[in-house]
Amino acid sequence: MKERENVKTNKPLFGGRPGGPAGSLVRPVEKARNFKRTLKRLLHYLKPQRMRFFMVFFFAILSTIFNILGPKIMGKGVTRIGEGLAAKAQALKLGQPVPALDFTYITQIVAVLIGLYLVSSAFNYLQQYIMAGVAQRTVYNLRREADEKLARLPLKFYDSRTHGEILSRVTNDIDNISTTLQQSLTQLITSIITLVGVVVMMLTISPILTLVVVITLPLYLLVTMNIAKRSQKHFAAQQKSLGELNGLVEEMYAGHKIVKAYGREEEAITSFQAINEQLYGAGYKAQFISGIIMPLMRFVSNLGYVFVCVMGGVFATRGVITIGDILAFIQYSRQFTHPIIQTANIANIIQSTVASAERVFELLDEEEEGADGPEAQILSLPKGRICFENVDFSYREDQPLIKGINIDVEPGSTIAIVGPTGAGKTxxxxxxxRFYEINSGRITVDGVDIRDIRRGALRSMFGMVLQDTWLFNGSIQDNIAYGREGASEEEVIQAAKAAHAHHFIQTLPDGYNTLLNEEASNISQGQKQLLTIARAILADPAILILDEATSSVDSRTEVYIQKAMTELMKGRTSFVIAHRLSTIRDADLILVMNQGSIVEMGKHQELLEEKGFYADLYYSQFSSPQADLTAI
Incomplete structure (x- = not known):
């Protein structure tokens, strides 16, 4: 069963920011274990671009200041219009000539407002443009480091973690950092500057009215905290159900043939409906409760608005404040709450982003494979003589697996490794x-300790065909040519013929240009195995490793492949791991392993005559009446 990732990471099923009227303000926030240290390290990635970041900060300040000045200047125009209308009414009342409105002044105000908003928009554009470069360059460096790190990590790292967990750190977590740097960081700067600027402008108009607006702030906090407390448990339940539903759907679709074969459709539907009901209930409550927050905050805002209007009207009648300033103040009071809510939202998003960064940094801090020493060698023409000398190995210190193994393999010989599951063959x-490092002893190739050979050079000596086939999304020709860089089309075809894959490839609509999908499910398992064998043939390695290479093909095809592999193995040292013992009767040496030790060693007939562990394994495969007794 694959890791149900959404349960673990609390991320939306289809990505993106948490939804709802109040965003992440009322959602459970994922927090880093060491916030300060992780934030400091994340900011270190911004350090090479600090000048650009300061430019973003500067442009954000200018954009916000020009935007905030708008209501104050507009208020002057409204005041001048009000004064003109009052003078006109007074003149009509006294029978005097009616004065014209000061359109020159009003036009100037309009022109200034247009200029202000244009300049504000220009600075905002520059801010976003520069920040996009800062964010993407920072994330680019993170992705590059993560990719390079994954290439340097030992096999035990991948064995101890699910693929979904690793992918989540490289994709979801880095995307979360990217979105925050691109959007939330500039929004945070703008919100803080807007909040400070609005308060300053309100104070310049009327400190008393400003106090009225500020008094409503505790009401906002009270509403937010109470609703957040009630809704968080429902959001947590929603994410849990969402992850369970995602995992169930993935499992059912991945194994839909098995579900149908065993008639479990109704059970699958029932499970889906049960989880879907849970998701509906939790989602309904979470969205409903969080949906209340904005109407309540608007209600509190309107209360402040009413008080401002009443008190502003009183002040205006007494000549304490002008009508234009009242209108400007009302606009500022409307702007007062928005940056507060936005800042709270972004603070939560930053908490989640730092948690994502912490997971990425945990990956970057993983212990790597030991670097090649300065005197590491490259064997230009390896012959394939391999020796194991008193080799001990264990995955865990308290559970030894391989103990005191000694093997001397002559160049060009075929070594079969057999034994029960878990014996230590692979x-x-x-x-x-050198996917794992031995605890003691040494392994040599042509007399050179493999620890003294560069890893890349060592692994290039080997060609592998594994039981679990690996093919990538691309053409069949590209998949076979993966075995050797720069291979020609003719060489690919020759390798396919040697692996008895040429015939089935020709029957496909596009032949060698047939595209394999992501899981190569558009060809059979046996055909996949043939392609991986062709890839190994094309690589033309000095040493072959065949780990159950023919396990997924039929008996007739297996015979053809065995002939091809026998031809391929001539002159090459070959290690063959097999469960079907009839396939390794011609091996030069058979190593019989059990519980991490070599319990028997010899040729096929010799081991049968000993009537030991190997003989028991061999004859047990032919004990049924339908067995192929001619293989004995």
């Missing part, structure tokens, strides 16, 4: 390729 090969 582990032996992993040690040979």
């Amino acid at each position: 582990t032996l090969v992993n040690l040979l390729m």
Whole structure:
């Protein structure tokens, strides 16, 4: 079963920012274990672009200041219009000539307002443009480091973690950082500057009215805290159900043939409906409760608006304040709450972003494979003589797996490794390729300790065909040519013919240009195996590793492949891991492993005559009446 990632990361199923009227303000916030240290390290990635970041900060200040000045200047125009209308009414009342409105002044005010908003928009555009470069360059460096890190990590790292967890750190978490740097950081700067600027402008108009507006602030906090407390548990339940539903759907679709074969459709539908009901209930409550927050905040805002209007009207009648200033103040009071809500939202988003950064940094801090020493060698023409000398290995210190193994493999010989599941067969090969480091002893290739050979050079000596096939999204020709860089089309075809894959490839609509999908599910498992064998043939390695290479093909095809592999293995040292013992009867040496040790060693007939562990394994495969007794 794959990791149900949404349960673990509390991320929306289809990505993006948390929804709802109040955004992440009322949602459960994912927090970093060490916020300060992680934030400091994240800011370190911004350091090379600090000049650009300061430019963003400067442009954000200018954009916000020009935007905030608008209501104050507009108020002057309204005041001048009000004064003109009052003078006109007074003149009509006294029978005097009616004065004209000061359109020159009003036109100037309009021109200044247009100029202000244009300049504000220009600075805002520059701010966003520069920040886009800062954010993407920062995330680019993070992705590059993560990619390079993954290439340097040992196999044990991948064995101990799910693929979904690793992918989540490289994709979801880095995307979260990218979105925050691109959007939330500039919004945070703008919100803080707007809040400070609005308060300053309100104070210049009327400190008393400003006090009335500020008094409503505790009401906002009271409303937000109470609703957040009630809604967070429902949001948590929603994310949990969402993750369960995602996992169930993925499992059912991945195994839909098995579900149908065992008649479990109704059970699958019932499970889906049960989780879907939970998701509906939790989602309904979460969205409903969080949806209340904005109407309540508007209500509190309107209360402040009413008080401002009443007191402003009183002040205006007494000549304490002008009508234009009242209108400007009302606009500022409307702007007062928005940056507060936005800042609270962004503070939560930053908490989540730092948590994402912490997971990325945990990946970057993982222990790497030891670097090649300065005297590491490259064997230009390896012959393939391999020796294991008193090799011990364990995945865990308290549970030894391989103990005191000694093997001497002559160049060009075929070594079969057999034994029950968990005996250590594949582990032996992993040690040979330095996917894991041995605890004691040494392994040599042509007399050179593999720890004294560059890893890349060591692994380039080997060609592998594994039981679990790996093919990528691309053409069949590209997949086979993956075995050797720069391989020609003719060489690819020859390799396919040697692997008995040429015939089935020709039957496909586009032949060698047939595109394989992401899981290569548009060809059979046996055909996938043939392609991986062709890839190994094309690589023309000095040493071959065949780990159950023919396990997914039919008996007739297996015979053809065995002939091709026998031809391929001539003159090459070959390690063959097999469960079907009839396939390795011609091996030069058979190593029989059990519980991490080599319990028997010899040729096929010799081991049968000993009537030991190997003989029991061999004859147990032919004990049924339908067995192919001719193989004995």
